[in-house]
Structure formats: C-alpha cells, structure tokens
Amino acid sequence: MSVDRLNSTFAALADPTRRAILARLASGAASVTELAEPFEMSLPAVSKHLKVLERAGLIARGREAQWRPCRLQAGPLGVADEWLEQYRRFWEESFDRLDVYLRELQRKEEEARRSGLEGKEEKGGPDE
Amino acid sequence: MVQTNSSRMTLTLPSDREIEVTRVFDAPRDLVWKAYTDPAAIPQWWGPRGHTTTVDKMDVRPGGAWRYVSRDANGNEYAFRGEYREVVPPERLVATFEFEPMPGHVSVETLTLVEREGKTTLTNRSVFDSVEDRDGMMQSGMEAGLRETYDRLAEYLERLK
Numbered sequence: 001m002s003v004d005r006l007n008s009t010f011a012a013l014a015d016p017t018r019r020a021i022l023a024r025l026a027s028g029a030a031s032v033t034e035l036a037e038p039f040e041m042s043l044p045a046v047s048k049h050l051k052v053l054e055r056a057g058l059i060a061r062g063r064e065a066q067w068r069p070c071r072l073q074a075g076p077l078g079v080a081d082e083w084l085e086q087y088r089r090f091w092e093e094s095f096d097r098l099d100v101y102l103r104e105l106q107r108k109e110e111e112a113r114r115s116g117l118e119g120k121e122e123k124g125g126p127d128e
Numbered sequence: 129m130v131q132t133n134s135s136r137m138t139l140t141l142p143s144d145r146e147i148e149v150t151r152v153f154d155a156p157r158d159l160v161w162k163a164y165t166d167p168a169a170i171p172q173w174w175g176p177r178g179h180t181t182t183v184d185k186m187d188v189r190p191g192g193a194w195r196y197v198s199r200d201a202n203g204n205e206y207a208f209r210g211e212y213r214e215v216v217p218p219e220r221l222v223a224t225f226e227f228e229p230m231p232g233h234v235s236v237e238t239l240t241l242v243e244r245e246g247k248t249t250l251t252n253r254s255v256f257d258s259v260e261d262r263d264g265m266m267q268s269g270m271e272a273g274l275r276e277t278y279d280r281l282a283e284y285l286e287r288l289k
Contacts, residue, residue, distance in 0.1 A: 087254075088137075088149075089176060090176050091137065093175075093176045094174055095137055095151050095153075097173035097174075098160075098163055102154070102160065102163060106159065
C-alpha cells in the first residue's frame with residue numbers, strides 16, 4: 001500500500017462524521033439521503049464527505065441504480081488492522097507458551113522441594 | 129480507549145503512540161521475572177507459535193544490549209534487538225525494541241509485574257517513537273500513516289460495537 005493511500009485513509013478516518021458514515025455502512029449499503037439523515041447537514045455536505053471516503057478507497061458508489069448506493073470497502077482498513085493483528089498474535093502466542101513454561105518451572109520446583117524433604121526424612125526426619 | 133480481549137490477554141490503546149497488553153499468570157512474579165531475564169528461559173516462550181528463538185545477546189543491565197533471532201518453520205530468520213534502559217527486579221524492565229529489517233523504527237517497551245495472592249499481572253506497554261527527524265520521508269511517512277490509520281481504525285471499530 002502506498003504512503004499516499006495510507007495518508008488519505010487516515011485523513012478520511014480523522015473526521016467523526018465520516019467515521020459515523022462508515023459505521024452506518026458496516027450494516028449495509030445506503031443512499032446519500034439515508035446517510036444524511038442522522039446528521040444536521042445538507043446533502044452537498046454529506047456528498048463531500050462521501051467523496052473523501054471514496055478517494056481513500058473506503059467506500060464505493062454503485063452505478064446500478066438511480067440512488068447510487070454507497071458500500072463499505074474494507075481493503076485499506078484491513079492493511080492497518082493486519083499490523084495490529086500481528087502485534088496481538090505475537091504477544092498472545094508468546095504468553096501462551098510463557099504460561100506453560102511457568103507451570104513447568106513451578107512443578108519442577110515443587111518436585112525438588114519434595115524430594116529434598118524425602119531425602120531429609122530418610123536421614124531421620126525433617127529438622128525441627 | 130479501545131480494548132480487545134481474546135483468550136486471557138487484554139490489548140488496549142492508551143494513546144495514539146501506545147499499545148498495552150496485559151495478562152495474569154498463575155505464578156509468583158520472581159518466576160515471571162526470571163522467564164524474562166534468563167537467557168535460557170527466552171527460547172522456551174518468546175516469539176510466535178512455530179518459531180524457534182535463540183538468544184544472541186542478553187546483557188540485562190541499564191545500557192546492556194539484547195538481540196534475539198527468531199526462525200520460522202521455513203528457516204527464515206528474523207532478528208530483533210534493543211538496549212535495556214531500566215532494570216528493577218522483579219517489577220520493572222524497560223528496553224528499546226527494534227525489528228532489524230526496519231532499522232530506525234524503535235519502540236520502548238515497559239514491562240511491569242505486580243503480584244497479588246501468588247498470581248502475577250504482567251503489563252507490557254509499547255511506546256512508538258516519532259521518527260520525523262530521520263532521513264527517508266518514505267519510511268517515516270509510512271510509519272506515521274500506519275500509526276494514525278491504526279488509531280483511527282480502533283476508534284472506528286469501537287463505534288461499530
């Protein structure tokens with residue numbers, strides 16, 4: 001993904017109205033009128049936001065109908081998410097193994113402690 | 129703040145430059161500290177599943193260097209390095225973290241261990257540095273863009289809930 005594209009993605013996401021539009025589109029395609037409804041905003045103002053989102057590749061406008069439905073395009077978000085996912089996986093998988101390793105260490109310590117006690121008992125019981 | 133829980137690890141984004149992961153281990157913190165600071169322990173757990181990690185350098189004292197090499201199932205090697213900044217056993221370890229194929233992209237990792245009733249809460253916070261002062265606008269722009277995008281993404285996902 002190019003730097004320009006990433007910059008336009010984050011610039012597009014920087015605006016709360018545009019994030020709200022994306023959240024609305026996550027539940028399905030919608031027309032400009034439908035998207036404008038929750039905001040106290042003129043249709044041209046909403047269209048402006050949609051153009052920014054479209055340039056960033058975050059939405060696509062349909063051509064199949066008069067009302068040109070807007071749809072969410074997950075691609076650019078996916079690239080950003082991938083990095084976070086790798087980070088999460090790295091630590092999660094490490095911690096899973098650390099968990100097993102810590103249990104093993106504790107088991108060995110416990111065994112060592114027990115065999116130490118048994119050793120003492122054989123020599124005539126634990127010290128008092 | 130965005131928070132995601134999967135299995136027993138919590139991941140939060142305290143700010144646009146930070147990521148924090150937290151997990152509780154059923155072990156005293158002396159033991160967790162040992163797992164983090166003993167070169168023999170690191171290969172037992174550090175790195176993604178299916179990777180084997182070897183410790184190349186591990187000089188656990190302020191200013192000391194560390195370097196781990198992680199090898200995947202296909203034999204590809206990935207090296208990580210950094211420098212210890214604070215070493216306060218058994219509760220706090222601060223070190224820089226750098227992935228060698230991406231030089232100059234340094235984060236600072238702060239490990240905090242808190243013990244309660246025999247269990248240890250481990251917190252690892254990564255703070256991503258600004259690299260604006262470095263040459264290579266391409267790389268720094270890329271990183272800034274990614275960081276920002278990812279922060280916005282987190283806010284976006286939060287709104288979807």
